[in-house]
Amino acid sequence: MLIVTVMANEKKPGVFTGPLWTNNPVVVQVLGICSALAVTTQMKPALVMGISLTCVLAFANVIISVLRNTIPNRIRIIVQLVVVAALVIIVNQILKAYVYDVSKALSVYVGLIITNCILMGRLEAFALGNKPFPALLDGLGNGIGYALILFITATLRELFGSGTLFGYDVLARFVNEAGYDGYQNCGFFTMPAAALIIIGCIIWYQRAKNPDLQDK
Amino acid sequence: MKLNDYINEKIDPLFQKGGKYEKFWSIYDSFHTFLFVPRHTAARKGVQVHDSVDSKRVIMMVILALMPALLVGMWNVGYQHDLALGINDGWFMQFLYGLVAFLPKVVVSYVVGLGIEMTVACIKREEVAEGFLATGLLIPMIVPVNTPLWMIAVATAFSVIFAKEIFGGTGMNIFNPALITRAFLFFAYPKAMSGDEVFVRTGSALCNSPIEGTAVVDGFSGATPLAAVADGTFDPATYSTLDAFLGCIPGSIAETSTLAILLGACLLLLTRVASWRIMLSVFVGGAVMSAIIAAFSESAPTVAQQLCLGGFAFAAVFMATDPVTGCRTNTGKYIYGLFIGVMAILIRMFNTGYPEGAMMAVLLGNACAPLIDYCVVNSNISKRAKRVNA
Amino acid sequence: MHKTMNRNSNVYTVIYATVLTVLVAILLSAAALGLKDKQKANMDNEKKQQILQSVASKLGKTVTFENAADLWKELNMDDAMFCVNTKGEKVEGQTAFDIASKILFDKGKIKEDATLPVYVANIEGIPYRIVSLYGAGLWGPIWGYLSVDPEGKVAGVSFDHESETAGLGAKIKDDPAFAEAFIGKSLFTDGKFTSVSVTKAGKPANHGGEKVDAITGATKTSDYVGDMIWESLLGYVPFLQGATSPAGGCKKHEGCQKHEGCEKHEGCEKHEGCEKPCDMEGCQKEACTPEACGKPECKAQCGEKAECADKAECDACKKAE
Numbered sequence: 048m049l050i051v052t053v054m055a056n057e058k059k060p061g062v063f064t065g066p067l068w069t070n071n072p073v074v075v076q077v078l079g080i081c082s083a084l085a086v087t088t089q090m091k092p093a094l095v096m097g098i099s100l101t102c103v104l105a106f107a108n109v110i111i112s113v114l115r116n117t118i119p120n121r122i123r124i125i126v127q128l129v130v131v132a133a134l135v136i137i138v139n140q141i142l143k144a145y146v147y148d149v150s151k152a153l154s155v156y157v158g159l160i161i162t163n164c165i166l167m168g169r170l171e172a173f174a175l176g177n178k179p180f181p182a183l184l185d186g187l188g189n190g191i192g193y194a195l196i197l198f199i200t201a202t203l204r205e206l207f208g209s210g211t212l213f214g215y216d217v218l219a220r221f222v223n224e225a226g227y228d229g230y231q232n233c234g235f236f237t238m239p240a241a242a243l244i245i246i247g248c249i250i251w252y253q254r255a256k257n258p259d260l261q262d263k
Numbered sequence: 264m265k266l267n268d269y270i271n272e273k274i275d276p277l278f279q280k281g282g283k284y285e286k287f288w289s290i291y292d293s294f295h296t297f298l299f300v301p302r303h304t305a306a307r308k309g310v311q312v313h314d315s316v317d318s319k320r321v322i323m324m325v326i327l328a329l330m331p332a333l334l335v336g337m338w339n340v341g342y343q344h345d346l347a348l349g350i351n352d353g354w355f356m357q358f359l360y361g362l363v364a365f366l367p368k369v370v371v372s373y374v375v376g377l378g379i380e381m382t383v384a385c386i387k388r389e390e391v392a393e394g395f396l397a398t399g400l401l402i403p404m405i406v407p408v409n410t411p412l413w414m415i416a417v418a419t420a421f422s423v424i425f426a427k428e429i430f431g432g433t434g435m436n437i438f439n440p441a442l443i444t445r446a447f448l449f450f451a452y453p454k455a456m457s458g459d460e461v462f463v464r465t466g467s468a469l470c471n472s473p474i475e476g477t478a479v480v481d482g483f484s485g486a487t488p489l490a491a492v493a494d495g496t497f498d499p500a501t502y503s504t505l506d507a508f509l510g511c512i513p514g515s516i517a518e519t520s521t522l523a524i525l526l527g528a529c530l531l532l533l534t535r536v537a538s539w540r541i542m543l544s545v546f547v548g549g550a551v552m553s554a555i556i557a558a559f560s561e562s563a564p565t566v567a568q569q570l571c572l573g574g575f576a577f578a579a580v581f582m583a584t585d586p587v588t589g590c591r592t593n594t595g596k597y598i599y600g601l602f603i604g605v606m607a608i609l610i611r612m613f614n615t616g617y618p619e620g621a622m623m624a625v626l627l628g629n630a631c632a633p634l635i636d637y638c639v640v641n642s643n644i645s646k647r648a649k650r651v652n653a
Numbered sequence: 654m655h656k657t658m659n660r661n662s663n664v665y666t667v668i669y670a671t672v673l674t675v676l677v678a679i680l681l682s683a684a685a686l687g688l689k690d691k692q693k694a695n696m697d698n699e700k701k702q703q704i705l706q707s708v709a710s711k712l713g714k715t716v717t718f719e720n721a722a723d724l725w726k727e728l729n730m731d732d733a734m735f736c737v738n739t740k741g742e743k744v745e746g747q748t749a750f751d752i753a754s755k756i757l758f759d760k761g762k763i764k765e766d767a768t769l770p771v772y773v774a775n776i777e778g779i780p781y782r783i784v785s786l787y788g789a790g791l792w793g794p795i796w797g798y799l800s801v802d803p804e805g806k807v808a809g810v811s812f813d814h815e816s817e818t819a820g821l822g823a824k825i826k827d828d829p830a831f832a833e834a835f836i837g838k839s840l841f842t843d844g845k846f847t848s849v850s851v852t853k854a855g856k857p858a859n860h861g862g863e864k865v866d867a868i869t870g871a872t873k874t875s876d877y878v879g880d881m882i883w884e885s886l887l888g889y890v891p892f893l894q895g896a897t898s899p900a901g902g903c904k905k906h907e908g909c910q911k912h913e914g915c916e917k918h919e920g921c922e923k924h925e926g927c928e929k930p931c932d933m934e935g936c937q938k939e940a941c942t943p944e945a946c947g948k949p950e951c952k953a954q955c956g957e958k959a960e961c962a963d964k965a966e967c968d969a970c971k972k973a974e
Contacts, residue, residue, distance in 0.1 A: 235451035
């Protein structure tokens with residue numbers, strides 16, 4: 048409710064809610080696909096990646112937005128990169144210190160947040176031209192929108208690919224308890240190609256529901 | 264009242280626009296055209312060449328051509344079963360065993376595949392396309408005999424939806440749906456697609472449950488020769504090429520007998536259903552590549568063995584020649600065929616993770632086919648342009 | 654104010670960039686320093702887990718990331734590790750735990766001058782030597798630890814990998830049955846190093862000796878595991894043989910436990926070829942029976958020893974000599 052009121056005040060409807068679905072960074076803007084394919088084999092890394100990116104994006108958006116009137120135009124991309132890179136390195140260090148197994152699973156992909164198109168896209172397109180608070184909402188919205196798609200993809204991939212959810216044995220046990228012991232997990236879902244197909248299906252579903260998004 | 268009239272007058276209107284079962288017109292129509300002459304062979308206006316050979320009949324020809332390989336393959340399933348258990352109950356019982364092992368697979372593949380095709384056709388209000396008639400038979404023929412039925416169902420559904428329907432259905436697909444089914448199985452359930460135990464059924468014919476009082480003979484290995492090649496344990500000198508040619512080796516149902524495949528190839532070529540350019544160039548490409556490899560390595564199979572082993576011949580005759588996914592230009596067909604032949608042997612010999620190179624090679628060829636055609640057409644255009652300008 | 658803030662001037666740009674860089678550098682150094690200990694502890698913990706995993710069956714419990722550090726302390730592992738060179742001699746001055754197995758290899762072969770880490774886990778009085786393995790897998794590096802009991806038999810293994818196929822090659826780590834198959838296999842045949850091979854079911858071992866069946870559908874990765882064990886252990890062989898071989902060796906204390914009477918180092922060296930349990934004082938008692946006395950080797954032994962159990966027998970020996 049708070050967010051809705053605030054948005055009404057700012058007269059920027061959809062800054063937060065838009066990126067969640069109708070203007071989702073992954074399935075509509077088609078940004079950040081690389082990491083969406085790479086970290087979605089298991090739910091835990093996907094969730095952590097989503098949270099990490101949301102944090103980095105929100106902070107970076109706010110910082111750039113605060114600095115927006117001081118940043119020299121000629122080096123603005125470099126400044127954005129430095130801010131993002133610093134944030135990413137800090138996130139990476141924290142993951143290594145507190146959730147070691149996840150940081151191992153994410154390996155290079157946390158570092159690759161720096162090059163995630165969503166970040167540079169939002170900084171350049173939104174944070175540089177807006178006040179800190181809308182920038183924060185935009186960062187959170189896009190980050191959560193990204194995390195949402197990652198989470199859906201990872202749920203399907205882990206459930207069918209490994210038969211588990213968050214590492215807990217679900218599918219194989221369920222099938223086996225039902226008295227059928229020939230079940231095998233579908234290794235295809237652990238491959239990046241499966242993520243592409245799942246995201247493709249999400250896009251398919253979304254376009255079917257939203258005629259606005261369909262190509263004319 | 265004659266049956267024909269009865270159908271036309273009484274049953275047809277039920278499914279026509281405004282009829283009781285209007286929604287199911289696609290399904291009804293597909294059975295009608297399958298059993299009778301197509302309703303309209305030509306549009307009402309314009310000049311057309313008439314031919315009663317529509318794609319349903321072309322596909323019937325493919326299915327006929329598959330028969331020799333299928334029959335020998337079914338016998339071989341029983342033969343390998345007997346070998347494994349050290350018994351011999353005659354060729355007829357062996358054939359019967361293979362038939363019983365094969366039938367459930369073909370039923371599953373048709374029910375799932377056609378079910379999805381008909382549903383989609385009903386939703387889109389289109390005719391049911393006939394492409395799946397051949398695909399549905401090919402699928403159970405190119406998977407190991409011990410593949411569980413539910414896997415075939417999942418893989419068939421995957422390939423019909425993601426390799427065919429999302430591209431627009433029969434005739435629009437980029438990749439060969441039967442091979443996509445196999446590729447999906449290969450990557451999704453690698454355990455069920457490779458190893459010593461999947462190609463030979465040692466249990467009962469229907470569901471492979473162990474038979475009381477039988478045991479696998481000591482020293483019997485159900486590994487395919489290609490698995491031995493990948494292992495590095497293959498010895499070309501002691502291996503019987505004749506067995507591979509006739510089809511008495513472990514393998515998927517359709518791929519074992521090169522002789523039967525060649526019989527099918529004759530039918531396809533005589534009726535001009537398949538392109539001889541593709542077929543020939545695949546074999547040439549494969550032979551050249553295997554000759555090069557055999558010249559450098561003593562443990563590599565000889566040229567004849569390479570062409571007889573695994574799914575190479577089957578892929579060359581039935582998969583590469585698929586007119587939808589292959590090249591359309593004549594020059595393109597040669598390039599396409601050579602590419603598949605060379606790649607099949609290369610993958611087989613140098614990527615030990617994938618002993619069956621033919622499947623990968625044809626899929627790769629499918630992906631390249633439009634590019635090859637594009638280059639051929641463009642070079643032709645520029646050649647002609649030069650001639651005009653000269 | 655606005656006059657001094659010309660955002661497009663060179664001076665402003667350079668100063669801005671400098672200040673930003675310095676600020677970020679300070680921030681990052683602070684974060685790195687503050688979290689360093691915790692990160693190191695995590696990495697060490699993972700290594701400890703893998704090392705202890707190789708004796709998990711002897712410990713009788715599973716080793717997890719969480720309990721690895723406690724177990725490590727419980728077994729007093731920090732004091733029970735040392736380094737050896739490829740000749741089997743102890744090397745001082747290096748901490749075994751800090752040696753990365755990767756650097757010990759050159760093109761898949763163990764380096765001549767490598768310093769190899771050894772960890773000893775004393776469980777119920779029996780010392781298990783844990784050695785480190787490293788090699789190439791099908792898609793990336795594979796590594797692990799292998800524990801050897803005093804008789805030269807494998808007491809357990811733990812493998813890990815970077816990128817083997819999930820569900821197939823990855824089973825070297827995920828399938829406990831594969832690791833269990835190694836337990837009890839002897840690394841030596843008649844005092845010769847024969848390793849434990851990994852080959853397809855029904856196929857013989859690569860180097861003679863014992864074997865473990867390859868994982869179905871992952872023959873290649875399994876092959877590489879066998880190669881890794883062979884190549885990695887080659888460097889350890891002099892050390893392991895000196896320490897474990899029951900006959901011939903006896904130069905070190907630990908390996909002698911099965912030998913009654915072999916409490917003293919010095920005495921052990923004299924026991925070459927002595928297969929029967931014997932005791933220091935009355936040595937030759939059992940070997941020097943009248944029947945055995947006729948044999949040349951017994952003559953030699955009897956000649957050196959002043960007193961035999963039975964004087965008459967010994968005299969007979971001397972006479973024969």
